[in-house]
Amino acid sequence: MEKIVTIKLKPINSSNWEECANLNVSADQMSALPSNLFSIAELNFYPQTKAVAILNTKDKIIGFATYGTPENEKVSKIFRLMIDEKHQGKGYGRAALTEIAKELFFKNNSDEIQVCYDPNRSSLKNFYGSIGFKEKELLPCKRRREGKMLAVLSCDDFHFE
Template structure:
C-alpha cells in the first residue's frame, strides 16, 4: 500500500463518526482509549486538536494532540491509531510525520512529547524511528519520549 495518499483532516461533522467506528487490535485495547472518548475529551478540553487520518478518501485512523505546552515544557501527542485492518502498512508513520509538521507550527515549539505504555512495542518502534528519544521520563505506567524540534 502506498502512503502517498495519507493525509490528516481536522475532525468535522463528516468524519467524526467514521473515526468512532475504527477498531484497534485486541492486543492494543489495554493501551489506548476508544476514539469516541478522545473526541468527547476534545469537546471539553478545547486545546486538544483531533484529526481523522485518511488513506485516499477513506478514514483509516485518528490522532489528537494538545496545542498548548504541558509537562516537560512540550506539546503532547494524546492519541494516534490506525484501524486494525490497516496496521503495519506505514500509514501511522506517514500520519505521525504530518502531525509533527502541524505541531511544528505551534508557538515556540521546542519539544513534541508522547507517552505510551512500555509494553506497546508498535508505538515504541514508531516513535524511535521518527527520532523520539527516551530520557527516562515516566508518568504512572507510561514512558514519555521526546522529539526535539530545531529552531
C-alpha cells in the same frame, strides 16, 4: 526503494466523527488507548486539543489522532494516535506521525513534542523512535501500575523524507 506513503489529516467535524468513532484497533492493542468515542467526548473539556481523521489517498478514513500545543507553550503533546486494524502495517501510522510532527514544529513553532505509551510495548519504542523520539523517563499512570513511558522529540532529532 522505500515506498512513499501519503496520508491527509482532516480536522474532525459533524460529518466524519462517527466514522472516526467506528475505527478499531486489534484486541491486544485495546489497552494502549481508550476508544475513539471516549477521545472525542474528552475534546469538550480540552479546547486546545486538535482531533483529526487520517485519510488515505482514496480519501478513506483509516485512522484518528489527537494532539495540541497549549497557548504560549513550546512543548506539544500527541495524546492519541491510532490506525484501524485493517490498515495497520502499511506505513500509514508513520506517515501520520510525520505529518503531525511537521505541523507541531513548523506551524505551531514547538521546540519539543512529547508522547506517552505503555513501556511494555517495544513496537511503540521502534515506531516513535523511527522519526527520532527518544525515551526519557517512566511517569506514574492511573491506568497502568508500571507507569507510562515519556518519549520526547526535539526539532533537531526529527528526521523525515
